[in-house]
Amino acid sequence: MASGDGLRVIIVGAGIGGLSCAIACRQANPPLHVTVLERAPDILTIGAGIHIPPNACRILTNLGLLDKLSAAGGYEIEDFTLRRYEDGKVLAEKPLKGRMEKEYHAKWISIHRGDYQNVLLDAAVDAGADVITNAEVTGVVESTEGPQTAILKDGRRFEADVVIGADGLWSHMRETILQRPFSPKETGDLAYRGTFTREQLLALNNERINKLVDQTNVQVWMGPNRHAVFYPLRNHTEYNLVLIVADDLPEGVRTSPGTVEELAANFVGWDPMLSDIITCLKTSLKWKLLHFESLDQWTRGTMALLGDASHPTLPYQGQGAAMAVEDGAILGALFSKWQALPTTPSLTRSDKNKQLASLLTFYQELRQQRTKTNVAGAVGTRHYYHLVDGPEQEERDRFLAALMKTDWQGPCPFNWADAEYQRSLLGFDVCDDAEARFKVWAATI
Known part of the structure; x- marks a missing residue:
């Protein structure tokens, strides 16, 4: 069992978001008791390439994982090149290496998804998280006066103060929280x-x-x-x-x-x-x-969702896993700060559950607009990637050619090239924002 005097957290799912959350929770002060329940009999590190853009890379760097990602084959991308379909003509070449750190204070890395997950899995276990495979969660018994109990398909039961659903696109935890089917x-x-x-x-x-x-x-x-x-x-x-x-x-x-x-x-x-x-x-x-375009309810009581369970996106901005990493890091930071409140140790079980439920609602408020913007942004990227030849395609190409001459510092209808949109997506520090806004939330309890 993981050591530490902190909250007990169950994370359902050992994907990139769930493991990032586990690491962040174990790095809380004091560390949280973390149990990751993965339904697969083995954590198979399958897949192909995946991006770690600056907003996620900044978090992983703060978690102490950048060197491990590099050692596992992660590398910094030099440029992002857009080509015309019929002849491969370069329409735009946006520099990433060096410019990402200068503008957004972190690198843009690509890596094999299996290598990425291996790094996170090893880091979570090394940090003291209990990762249990062949552990399919079929339901959660909720309580306002006691711990929450995750029920496994084989009858095992695990208790925790908080249950986080990180079980992906076809999330069972999403349906548990919504109390109804909800498919992508x-x-x-x-x-x-x-x-x-x-x-x-x-x-x-x-x-x-x-x-x-x-x-x-x-x-x-x-x-x-x-x-x-x-x-x-x-x-x-x-x-x-x-x-x-x-x-x-x-x-x-x-x-x-x-x-x-x-x-x-x-x-x-x-x-x-x-x-x-x-x-x-x-x-x-x-x-x-x-x-799906939006999910208005991510939490119920002391249960919450992260990653694709709550905001799956098209992959056209390279942000699906990155948003899950943001979710996990913010949850770890919020739990850590909540534990440090002077009134927390003396709370009754009922009051403790009420505050945790309020904290998870606050987490949802922090994340909803940003993740909705990302989902919509990926749909917009698809539109501009898939333009048929004609006036709108010609306008896109003119914008791209012009912006290359301004070091990508101007506006553009295509969000991939719009400077303000990219700053808000890649440069915004979600953890700093969450910590600042936590003070406002804490004053209300």
Whole structure:
């Protein structure tokens, strides 16, 4: 059992958000008792590439994890390149390395999702969190006069002061809190994902690809109703490819095997370099993209949600996991500050539960508008990525060309290039804001 005299917290789900929350809670003063309940029999660090933008990187740095992420293959991106779909012409190249630290006080890192999760898992365990696998939570018995009790499918019971649902897009905890079914909605997009070795790409004997594999850039081809993303992983020994196309799966079908020929047909007439990269795929799997625009209730009593359980987003801003990291860090900070209030030790159990319920409502108020803005921003990014050729596409390209000459310091209808939007997304310190606003909340209890 984790040591410490702090609150007892159960976190349902050992994904990036849940593990970040566990680490933040163990770094509270005093450390919280943290139990992470993961329904899978093993924590399989699967997946492909993932971004850690400055707003998340700043938090992970403060948690002492930046060096560990770098040692695990995380690297700083040099530039973010937008290309025209039909010939690969560079429309914009936004510098990230150096500029991110200067403007937003943190790096922009890319890493393999499995390596990222491994770092968080090791850090959570090293910090003293109890991570229990094969532990599917089927319900929570609530109490105003005592602890909350998480009930597992196999009959085991775990008690805690607070239960946090970090169980992802298809969250059971979300339905427990809402007391009704609430499923994500289909967005009309689906993704093909794949990774390649450096040797596979060099074997194509394509001069343009040979130059591409040595670049430490995110490459995006934008085109009518679809786009493609490519970037290196694991010290340029692997490469990540994501292809977004229109959803052609039946309603309710989440994944389906596809063929490489079917995938390639979606990109006929596109940059021949991208077409050659696609030929490296041996198999393909379709993933339906889902989200919901808003969730008005994240908490009930001393239960709360974080990450995709409460605000799943399209992946077009690289912010899904980052917002979950923000959630987890803020919860850890709020619990730490609540424990330090002079009146906390003398509270009755009933009063303690009331204050914790109020604190979680405050957490929801801190997070809702920012996460709604991110969900809407990702939808907006899709619009500008997927413009058909015509006046709006031409205007987008003119804005991008002009902003490159201003060091990306001006306004733009496309939020990817709008300086004010990017400052609010990447530069805003959510932990500092939460700590400042906590003082106002504490004065009301």
